[in-house]
Amino acid sequence: MIKFHPSDEMIHQFAAGSLNPALSVVISTHVDMCPHCQKQVLDAEQLMAEQLTKAPKPRLNSHALDAMLEQIMTSQAPAPKASNDDYSNVLNLDGKLFNLPPTLARQQNRIGHWSRVPGKMLRAPIDIGSDECINLIYMDKGSRVPEHTHKGQEVTLVVNGVFNDERDEYTDGDFILMDSSQHHTPETQDEDCLTLAALDAPLHFTSGISRLLNPFSSLFFR
Ligand SMILES: [Zn+2]
Structure with missing residues (x-):
């Protein structure tokens, strides 16, 4: 059972096509796995379609406008x-x-x-043709990511398996958004975990010896 979903605002931006490519891939993957958000996306698309058809049409070029609307509707x-x-x-x-x-x-x-990255993990970048950073991260049993914050947002989706941090436990389909004010230490216990992660700025490690990793943090997840 999925406990953590993207916010309504994110779902709406996703449906409108206004999210950056990395976040779009993560949310689209969540939506693949989540019947609840599939319905949210459909509702958002329907609402946008209704708003388009209700919008007053200028008198001039109404034929061109109809053609444009037609194109927008079919592209949805x-x-x-x-x-x-x-x-x-x-x-x-x-x-x-x-x-x-x-x-x-x-x-x-x-x-x-x-x-290989520190902490019994494997990482592979996905080339989505933009500057943003999106990675598949495999955490073996007993893996641990050093405590860190982010300069931007970190979005993580559990593709398969289970991991936890200080706050909760996350399983298949869970979508976790962390911002620069939050510290966390993701780890696995007796199960391994495949996640999809998007960052818009390098990690910043905050505790103990892992602080020494900071100069490399952009290598760690890029
Ligand atoms: Zn969902």
Whole structure:
């Protein structure tokens, strides 16, 4: 059961197509996994469509306007699947198989090289063609990310497995948003965990020896 969802405002911005590419991928993946948010997105799209059709049309160029509206309405139809349908929805990570939600499966060929990061973790960037940073992060059993804050926002989605921090426990589909005022220490216990994470600024480690990682924090998650 998913406990943590994107805010209504984020869902609305997602439906309107106004989120940055990294956040769009994370929210789209959450929506794949979450019937509740699927309905929220549909409702938001319907509301926007109603607002468009109710908006008064200027007298001039009404034909052009109709054509434009028509185009906007049809562009809101669900994106067609990749025509060749040849992407795999299974991620093979050192022999461990993970089922990927459709949004991530479509990004399979954009998943970069897996590298080891401190704390029994593996990380692979996803190239979404923008400057933002989006990564798949695999936390093995007993992994721990040093306590940190963020200069911007950190968004994490659990794709498969379970992790916890000081606040709560997060499982498949949970969407966690942290801002620069929040400290946390994500860790896994007896289960491993595959997450999708987007950052808009490097991590800032706050405790003990992990402070020494700060000069490298942009390497750590970029
Ligand atoms: Zn949701």
